Amino acid sequence: MKYLVHMEVDIPRDLPAEERSAVIAREKEYSQQLQRDGRWPEIWRVVGEYANYSVFDVGSHDELHELLQGLPLFPYMTIDVTPLAAHPSDIKA
Ligand SMILES: O=C(O)CC1=CCC(=O)O1
Numbered sequence: 200m201k202y203l204v205h206m207e208v209d210i211p212r213d214l215p216a217e218e219r220s221a222v223i224a225r226e227k228e229y230s231q232q233l234q235r236d237g238r239w240p241e242i243w244r245v246v247g248e249y250a251n252y253s254v255f256d257v258g259s260h261d262e263l264h265e266l267l268q269g270l271p272l273f274p275y276m277t278i279d280v281t282p283l284a285a286h287p288s289d290i291k292a
Pocket of ligand 1: 206208226227228230249250251272
């Protein structure tokens with residue numbers, strides 16, 4: 200099942216710089232592991248914003264929920280999820 204996910208990041212300004220760098224590094228590692236195993240096939244920066252659009256390819260709503268809750272930046276994010284279905288005009292389908 201595929202999902203379009205919008206993540207907007209808002210890290211509090213008073214978070215110490217070291218903690219900020221550490222959480223961003225953990226986020227990158229977590230994300231790249233999911234990209235490698237195929238569950239996070241697309242990630243795109245939104246131009247001019249600390250936000251991304253991502254595509255997740257997972258087995259269930261519950262699995263996606265667990266993955267999103269596990270994001271190191273989860274406490275600092277606003278997340279919107281759109282479930283995707285096949286389009287009848289898609290020539291790949
Ligand atoms: O920078 C972002 O958009 C938040 C994020 C998600 C995965 C990652 O590495 O950073």
